Amino acid sequence: MPYKVNFFARPVNSNHKLAWESILIEFSLGVICTVMAVYGWDTGIGLMAYPAALLAALCFGVVAYSLFGFFREKMRAKKQQK
Numbered sequence: 001m002p003y004k005v006n007f008f009a010r011p012v013n014s015n016h017k018l019a020w021e022s023i024l025i026e027f028s029l030g031v032i033c034t035v036m037a038v039y040g041w042d043t044g045i046g047l048m049a050y051p052a053a054l055l056a057a058l059c060f061g062v063v064a065y066s067l068f069g070f071f072r073e074k075m076r077a078k079k080q081q082k
Contacts, residue, residue: 023066030059 033056040049 019066019070023063026059026062026066030056030063033059 033052037049037052037056040046040052
């Protein structure tokens with residue numbers, strides 16, 4: 001009886017993300033949207049500048065909130081150790 005070899009790679013669980021990966025993705029999207037907003041503002045295309053600026057502000061807000069939560073948990077863990 002011959003042995004069957006599976007030549008196909010098994011899929012990787014892509015739903016699992018670390019916190020720093022999410023922060024990096026959100027920060028990158030914020031930078032891209034900021035560049036788009038600045039370009040739209042310089043060329044006078046408000047239809048591109050305003051939504052991109054709003055989205056950039058939201059992305060940077062999510063990054064700030066995530067970092068704030070991270071440091072708050074660190075401080076809480078430090079207080080519980082005492």
